[in-house]
Amino acid sequence: MGKAVRIVTLSLVFLVSQINCQEAILHISSGARNKDYCIVYNQSWTPLSETLDAALQYPLVNLTSTTLCNSSGVSPDVVEGKAVVVLSGECNSSQKALVAQGLGATTLLIANNETLITPSANESDYAKVTIPLALMRYRDLLGAQQLFAEDMQVQLYAPPYSRIDPSIAVMLMIAIVTVVLGGLWSGACERDRLMSAAESGGLGENKPDSGELFLYSPMKVVFFVGLMCGMLVLMYFFYNILVYIIIVIFCLASASALYNCADAVMDKIGCGTLSFSIRNWTFSVRSLILAAVCVSIAAVWGVYRNEDRWIWILQDILGFAFCLNFMKTISLSNFKICVILLSLLLVYDVFFVFITPFFTKNGVSIMVQVALGPDASTEQTQGNLVVIPAEPQAPSEKLPVVMRVPRFSALAQNLCGMQFSILGYGDIIVPGLLVAYCSRFDVWINSSKKIYFVSCCIAYFLGLMVTFAVMLLSGLGQPALLYLVPFTLITSAVLAKCRGELRQFWAGTTYEVLDSSREPLLTEGRIDYSIEGAKC
Template sequence: MMKMKEALGVVLFSLTFLTSQINGQEAVLHISDASSYREYCVVHNHSWTPLPQLLDSALQYQLVNLTSTLLCNSSGINPDVVKGKALVAMRGECDFSQKALVAQSLGAAALLIASSKSLVTPSANDSEYTKVKIPLALMRYRDFLEAKKVFGEGMQASLYAPPYSKIDPSIAVILLISMVTITLGGFWSGACERDRLNSLSGGGGESKANGGELSLYSPLKVIVFVALMCGMLVLMYFFYNILVYVIIAIFCFASASALFSCLDAVMDLIGCNSLSVSVRNRSFSVRSVLLAAVCITIAVIWGVYRNEDRWIWILQDLLGIAFCLNFMKTISLSNFKICVILLSLLLVYDVFFVFITPFFTKNGVSIMVQVALGPDASGEKTQGNMVEIPAEPQPPAEKLPVVMRIPRFSAWAQNLCGMQFSILGYGDIIIPGLLVAYCSRFDVWINSRKKIYFISCCIAYLLGMILTFAVMLLSGMGQPALLYLVPFTLITSVVLAGCRGEMKQFWAGTPYEVLDSPREPLLSEGRIDRSVDGETC
């Protein structure tokens, strides 16, 4: 059973990745009458037709319904009817700039283009930009029909684009989640290592001390592991619509099991006793049964409501944190050499599939982003400041549940058009987390009361994350976080071990099976080059 869970965890881990955060040109259409109002999503081009940032600063226009025409010319339209007002015309046949110039020649104060297709950022030839002097935006045709039904013909409209900071508070929440997960996972791994050594010294036996852990100790196994990750990612790219449901099922099982392990450890920590009940000569732990029921229920609720963006991200993040914690505790790297090989290969993997693969794909989107966001998430994959929003309700697009998701708190207009999220892949927590866990175990081996390696690696991870977000915000592009996290954590660990004179032992690690005296640490605090009986470093 444990081997199956480990295998499922490895499969899910192989699909972890970094995805992009998109900056849009969404704005708000405020429609009102004397007693009520409603607000709708519109898309504009700020560099072409900027809008005021606040509703109080926005001009109010009377809406004129010209959805019976495409407004490619002014024939049949009385200028006196539209002068100083906002026009609503249908999308089609001619360019946005031509419609705007026609509306402008008629004396209109603003132009709204109703679309039954997707809403895209309006653009024009460079020569046309300076000619258009009135605000221009696209709105959903169904929104206009709804507003017409609610307010009738006497609609008053205002257009504004609320400002939102690129440094959204959701980034701080993502950073907090990653740091808490890294710290708890490393601490848990170190505590398990201490229990393991105590169990061995007390004659508990190797199997009891193992606790279901799986150790990576061979460079060949690491290479095969990374190769399998590459193969899984490529398969997901070509067979996404089939394999996504397999991954969702695996996530439900693996995350429920991981949540059970985490909650069970918390119960042990607070000293909650486990009452046993015998049924047909079989003993059952009441605590374990109740915890299993809770964890399975949470996983099932997530599986059923996984596409409810408004609130399901809470459960996904909870299950994701548990999955990362359990992975860091279960999978251990035997020495620093394995850490270097694994993290270096995964760094190359991350950079290649984010930056290199766009040159080979048909749509110019990296395989990593395509798999992360799904083939139907075209609006989220749009580059730069260009956005694309569906004009009609779309069936929910299945996405892989391998990212932490936090709604962007400051993007009010963007959330009106569709919820925007700051996201971080599980791999950006787990991969450096395996090194943090190794440092925590090494602190146990050398009996470091200050946990110098563990704390230093956590600080290095924090600095790497801060640099990742800084580069992302400055460049306006999603970044492969491992490009910054791997060098920060590896170099910090190397420098610390070198300064303390423990590089030889830190590099070689501790093969448990040849330790003759588990009660003794590998090195005493502050001492170097000490051999352990039966061990060659």
């Protein structure tokens, strides 16, 4: 019985994960030559075969000299038993299909010079049309004529692709690795600071390292979140101007972050440094080489940022370094600050994703509009509607604020335009700041098993899994913080309560807080300054 239930459950998951897309493939062949092209169809109106082997092959008749709104001037002998391609315009798709069907055609292709939109008709026309109907780009037809001349055989098929795409696993791995490494790096830096304080006899014990920024005031956290809200609104209204400023800032910040990460790795593996002096200036050969490489990578991304086919690799590398460096540089001083910051950002995320569509003109949330750029309102797939440009268009600028991994299984979609799985930097950094705090707290209490750090990482992983599961089942993008924040905050709080350390966990760091008279609740007696560990 249990085995049967598992089989039924797996079958349901598999069926739910399959999508019958509105995009399909036009396979044209002539002799040994063949090529695939993007087409758009209505799967609820004229369904297509799912595989090329199952698709019937027909000769293609070029009737682009007519729009086929009526049968005048077209002989049934020319089109009977064949696929027909005609021009769009003058009448709707269903009328063209009925005329072609009446002449004995087996398939109708409508060549379009404008945007390809999923063909539709009145409900009464759906049952009348029995032949496959699809829209194709007119430029694709011209290219096929040059490649195959007039002897063309066509097959139409629409391979279903799974929502559970391998790109999701890659995205999950990137997020987890970033958060784990960021937390370990922050903990190593804290251990290094404590060891340095012990070696100096306690001098500077309560001072953060230079280059680190500690958030310890709730008012500063509120101001920070308010600033983020203001920036997002400004980006929505002045996107075309501010996007270039953000791109320049990202290039500089990511190059610096990549340098810091690479330099830390070099220190960890014990790579020596050669130095030379020029007029009282001392230069490190390693630093110069690393700086040149990091600046070059950022510059290449800046120049080719709109090249979808491969530039996503560089963007993810730079984003990975940016998130790591941010988690190491920005530190939350106690769990109270963690709760305030993560809760406010949760409200911020949900509001700008779910609430703002009710106020925008195009019904697209401000968060999506800013993250995806001006094309967000005409994304390829909007429910049952597909919108694809018929002609090449100048790429629109997009903010470099997301990790991007192409969908590996979307063959038809990549013909029509590359599809990506995305995850915002904020969905990594925000929970990552809590993970980093847990890692530092493990150092403060001398936890050899890193119990807080490991637990928070597991909670982050489970939160991401729930996020992706809801996204796959609903078919809609999700504000990841809606799931990540409760998972990580509740797990950390419950763990601290069960271990009897909630008071210390809430109070946090022993760093001096100049604008507060509160005495630190974390007892210094629990810190072992003799711990050996990685240097920051």
